[in-house]
Amino acid sequence: MDTPISLNANMTITAEEHRRLLRLAYRFCWRRDDAEDALHNALLRAFHKAGQLRDPAKSWPWLCRIVIQQCCLMGRKQRAMPLKAQEPNQTTVRSEEESLTQQELGELMKQLLVDLPEQQRMAVTLRHLERLEYPQIAEIMDVAESTVRTHVHAGREALRQMIVRRYPEWTP
Amino acid sequence: MNCRQAQDLIHTMLDDELSAAQHRDLENHLASCSSCGKIAKQFRAISCGLSQLAAESEYLPSRLPHQERSVDRSVVLFFPFRRWVSIGAAAAIVLLVLGWPLYQWSKPQSTQVVFQPKSPRPEPITLVPSVEATSTFEVQLVGQTDNDYIAVVQKSSDPQVHIVWLYPTVKMTENSTNDGGSTRRPQPTRS
Known part of the structure; x- marks a missing residue:
């Protein structure tokens, strides 16, 4: 997101923009096919x-918002009608001295992010x-900056509480 | 600095927005307060895990395993160079389509006539009929070639096909030569 990107009048996006949007969707869905579906729906929407977009300069954040909304919508539907049981967490018994590797920490964060409230998850994902x-x-x-800070701080705190509660033996 | 202020500063630290003075104050507090130190350590682990997750998800996985399995592996193993096979097949089709008319056009137009002794044929004629051949073709005789032959050409409906009867010429005797001196030399096979 270093360079601002504005969509042109024909509402077409470049391959690079498509890749970034797909990556954004993937960071909410964590499955490539779900991310592709969500992005497809978002682009259609x-x-x-497009006529409701008042400020063309803000077309990129607007598009990102639609993609995130579609991802959250897909996540809600999947939680309502789980097609298959969620795989249990691979919790291995560890001693207190052992700490998680960086890769395991990343995997743990992926599992915990899904359980955050939507606004906090959105803010933490976009921030981190x-x-x-x-x-x-x-x-x-589409909220105030102070609200975003509040969501990010609350999201981090919720993640910490979840780790303390669920994995007390892994708590540093 | 109390613990509440320190925990606010921990979030500021995670956002890399801490000034040097704030950083020094926070480090002093974390060194003296074990509970805040533990919380700071947990937040650092969370930040580390999120950074790891961001790095892992920088590039999307190519495809899910079950989607990759949709390709029939046996076919892949049997045709390890499917791309080249398809290109070769396309090239063969193009060659066939373009090459067949070219081959037909460049094929020599000669006609090979094989004399079949047992084939039904008309009675031998003594006089050479007038033969009008529209095209020149060579008659290649297979088998006995001691005798001279007269070729009688009959056109068929197909312009490429000519029905040819070959008649052995009547042997000229001494008498006939003396009678009229008429040449009964047969027509050459090239008509």
Whole structure:
């Protein structure tokens, strides 16, 4: 998100923009086929709602918001109708001295992020995975910057509480 | 600095927005307060895990395993160079389509006539009929070639096919030569 990208009048996106949007969707769905479906739905929706975009300069945050909304919608549907049982966490018995490797920490964060409230998950994902600045996140989420900070802080705290509660033996 | 302020500063630290003075104050507090130190350690682990997750998800996985399995492996093993096979097949089709008319066009138009002794044939004629051949063709005789032959050409409906009867010429005797001196030399096989 270093360079601002504005969609042109024909509502077409470049291959690079498509790749970034797909990566954004993947960071919410964590399955490639789900991310592709969500992005497809989002682009269709954006195409139909293009007339509602008042400020063309904010088309990129607007598009990101639609993609995230579609990902959350897909996640809600999947939670409502689980097709298959969630795989149990691979919890291995560890002694207190052992700490998680960096890769295991990443996998743990992926599992915990899904359980966060939507707004907090959105804010933490955009802040820590997409590495966006707070003003950019505020534009995407269409809320005030202070609200984004509150969501990020609350999200981090919720992640910490979840680790303490679920994996007390892994707590550093 | 109390613990509440320190925990606020921990979030600021995670956002890399801490000034040097704030950083020094926070480190002093974390060194003296074990509970805040533990919390800071947990937040650092969370930040580390999120950074790892961001690095892992920088590039999307190519395809899910079950989608990759949709390709029939046996076919892949049997045709390890499927791409080249398809290219070769396409090239063969193009060659066939373009080459067949070219081959037909460049094929020599000569006609090979094989004399079949047992084939039904008309009675031998003594006079050479007038033969009008529209095209020149060579008659290649297979088998006995001691005698001279007269070729009688009959056109068929197919312009490429000519029915040819070959008649052994009547042997000229001494008498006939003396009678009229008429040449009964047969027509050459090239008509």
